[in-house]
Each structure stands twice: as structure tokens, then as C-alpha cells.
Amino acid sequence: MLNEMAVMRDICASCGEKVDIHVKQYIVNDTIAWSEAYSCTKCGNEVVSDDWGDPTPNEVRKAILEQEGEWEFFVLKPVENKAQILKNLRSALNLTLQGASSLLKKIPGVLMVGTFQEMLLLKKLLALPDENITINRTK
Template sequence: MGKTNEVDGVDIPPELRNAIINQEGVWGLFINNSENSMSVIFSILRKELNLSLAEIASIRKKVPGVILTGTQIEMERLRGILSSTNMPVSVLKLEDKTC
């Protein structure tokens, strides 16, 4: 069985996620801040996405910029979760259709 991705708390198969990306494009979670207080955002992302410390370290290097990519729904969900941090987080549609 293939790996699934979670969208709004529901696991979806990779084939469906790829179809959504092919139709709607790739979206990115953009952070335009590199302050030390960003650790709160990375802590939330680590917990929410079950990321390792190595994965978080890799994501940290992308700030400021697009730190994660996926479907619009996935990125909007993460932005909503991170809104409690009062940090500047936005969702952008990307030109590249790979994620």
C-alpha cells in the first residue's frame, strides 16, 4: 500500500494528492522572518507533521522563503495552525508543479 498524506485530518492516497496538484498547482508556505522567536513555529510544525529534528533543521535553512510545499488545502491548514504565533506566514501559489 502507498504512503498517504493528510489533508484536514483525512488521509489521502498519493495519486489523489498528485491529481489535485496537477489541477490546482503547487502551493508554498512562506515565512518572511528569521528571528529567534521562530522556534515556536518550528515546534508546532514538528509536532503537527511529525518531523525529525534533522527535517526541522533543513526547513530552518529556507527562512526567509517557502519552507514547505503541497496542495493549497495543506498549506492553508498549516497557516491556520500557525496563525496563533502572530508571525508573518502566508500561502503562495508557485510556478513549479513539483513538490
């Protein structure tokens, strides 16, 4: 399921034919990257665009959430090294100390929800032990 790309319906920029734009997110240099691509069956126009480091465009993220589901990042156990996880949370999510502290209070429990790739990136950046985390589909 996750190997299939989400699709957005649009029209070809060149001839106006209806096209399916394939969209996806992936991880590059510890940030979320995204891409969109289509190949027009009528005029042969091929368009690919991608970017990383900036937030995924809303319509792309929405299509991915709708078609690939919303996922939760669940931390199963209390964190032993709070100072380290605070530091990792702040840098992973670009949070203030206060913002990171209030997130830390959700542990054990659901830390965040988002796309599957966003949860995978969070797992990588937080560097918690594998057995302390599950990523579950919520929708």
C-alpha cells in the same frame, strides 16, 4: 477557482460507464481530509468516500495538484521564537528535531510546497503571525 473540485476520470463500479470522480481535500481536526464522489448518469450509482488523518491517496493528490495548482508556503520574516516554531514544525509535519532544524534554516523563504489545503493547514498549525506568511501559487 478553488471552489471547483478536481476531477478524475474513471468508470462506474456498477455499470462500467465513464464517470467524472470529483475529488477534494479539506481540513478536519488539524489534519488533511479528502473525499471522492461520483454519480453515474447511466445507472444512477452514487459513490462517496472520504477519510482523514491518513495521507491523501496519490492519485487524488496528483489530480488536485494538476488541476488546482501547486502552492508554496513562504515565510517572509525571520522567526523570533525559534523554540516554539521548532516545536510546531515537529508536530505539524511529524519531524525529528534535526528535520525541523533544517527546515527552519529555509526561513525566511519557501518552507514547503503542496496543495492549497495542505498549505492552509500548515499555516494553522505553525501559528505564525498572518503578516509573516504568504501562500503563493507556483504552478
